[in-house]
Amino acid sequence: MTAEFIKPVIWEGDAIRLLNQQKLPGEVEYIFLKTIEDVWDSISELKVRGAPAIGIAAAYGLALWAKKGGSDDLQVLKTELAEKAAYLNSSRPTAVNLSWALQRLLKIADQEVSTEKVITRLEAEAILIQQEDEETCRRIGEYGFSLLPEHATVLTHCNTGAIATSKYGTALGAFYIAKEQGADVSVFATETRPVLQGARLTAWELQQAGVDVTLITDNMAAHVLRTKKIDAILVGADRITANGDTANKIGTYGLAILAKAHGIPFYVAAPLSTIDLNTATGDEIVIEERHADEITHLAGKRIAPEGINVFNPAFDVTPHELISGIITEKGIVSGDYQTGLAELFEPAHI
Numbered sequence: 001m002t003a004e005f006i007k008p009v010i011w012e013g014d015a016i017r018l019l020n021q022q023k024l025p026g027e028v029e030y031i032f033l034k035t036i037e038d039v040w041d042s043i044s045e046l047k048v049r050g051a052p053a054i055g056i057a058a059a060y061g062l063a064l065w066a067k068k069g070g071s072d073d074l075q076v077l078k079t080e081l082a083e084k085a086a087y088l089n090s091s092r093p094t095a096v097n098l099s100w101a102l103q104r105l106l107k108i109a110d111q112e113v114s115t116e117k118v119i120t121r122l123e124a125e126a127i128l129i130q131q132e133d134e135e136t137c138r139r140i141g142e143y144g145f146s147l148l149p150e151h152a153t154v155l156t157h158c159n160t161g162a163i164a165t166s167k168y169g170t171a172l173g174a175f176y177i178a179k180e181q182g183a184d185v186s187v188f189a190t191e192t193r194p195v196l197q198g199a200r201l202t203a204w205e206l207q208q209a210g211v212d213v214t215l216i217t218d219n220m221a222a223h224v225l226r227t228k229k230i231d232a233i234l235v236g237a238d239r240i241t242a243n244g245d246t247a248n249k250i251g252t253y254g255l256a257i258l259a260k261a262h263g264i265p266f267y268v269a270a271p272l273s274t275i276d277l278n279t280a281t282g283d284e285i286v287i288e289e290r291h292a293d294e295i296t297h298l299a300g301k302r303i304a305p306e307g308i309n310v311f312n313p314a315f316d317v318t319p320h321e322l323i324s325g326i327i328t329e330k331g332i333v334s335g336d337y338q339t340g341l342a343e344l345f346e347p348a349h350i
């Protein structure tokens with residue numbers, strides 16, 4: 001099974017079968033999530049990660065809870081659902097897909113007039129979110145591929161592949177479409193300290209798919225941009241605000257500055273579910289800070305002195321001025337992001 005078709009989240013009706021991404025690349029292990037707490041833990045511990053995949057997992061987590069533990073009283077159930085959605089939403093703060101998916105389910109529940117219908121609709125909507133994301137990611141991949149010159153060499157950061165979404169991925173989707181079209185594309189993947197999504201996940205996904213991929217450490221990016229012919233940098237996103245500012249994996253902002261310094265395009269690939277028009281600018285995005293162990297330990301071995309101060313932001317914000325284009329399933333937005341992003345949500349585009 002090549003990686004672009006490996007599913008990170010599989011709905012089993014009474015449980016969620018989850019690809020445990022913490023075990024990759026050494027082990028392709030699936031675990032069963034049977035409770036909403038299992039889902040919370042899996043998101044928080046990055047067993048499932050990647051903005052769209054987090055949203056899909058949380059949607060199934062809410063549907064699973066309702067199916068197993070929801071009240072028989074409609075008003076009580078709706079109150080409980082809001083509380084459970086808030087609980088799941090507390091697992092990670094930055095990727096807007098988490099709250100987007102949960103709000104979408106709560107809206108569906110609010111329309112129903114029986115507990116049975118609420119429970120049925122929640123499950124159906126969670127399944128629909130995952131199904132829609134497959135076509136969404138394919139289109140993002142097609143638009144991303146359309147931006148690449150022949151024999152393109154692209155640098156990417158973190159993991160934005162099939163295992164971060166429902167299928168194909170976002171930025172990596174461009175490489176899968178290139179492969180499908182028989183086009184020649186080479187990828188430089190940064191290892192992406194401290195959780196190593198690039199080394200552990202992107203290198204693995206692209207290698208499995210037969211895409212030419214070279215792994216580099218994060219601190220090699222500038223040298224690679226100066227000494228190799230890099231045509232573009234293509235990354236994902238966790239939250240894009242109304243003006244186009246973009247939160248993505250820590251290190252992305254530095255790559256955007258490097259792209260500008262080297263005069264190459266810097267693209268962000270993301271679905272509309274990652275665009276948050278309710279947040280005006282990147283200054284308002286909550287940046288997740290994670291546990292010090294991610295930095296002081298490597299593969300379980302301590303690499304820094306006991307008691308050392310640690311700062312471990314999992315994301316940074318790239319100002320829209322540094323972004324050449326935002327690639328979505330509805331097309332590519334550039335220039336005036338405030339207008340362009342808002343237009344994506346107008347009826348003509350939906």
Ligand SMILES: CSC[C@H]1O[C@H](OP(=O)(O)O)[C@H](O)[C@@H]1O
Pocket residue numbers: 049050051052157158159160161164165169170171197235236237238248249250314
């Ligand atoms: C399509 S994945 C988007 C985004 O999510 C990743 O973060 P994490 O691995 O911490 O969930 C990374 O920022 C990707 O670019």
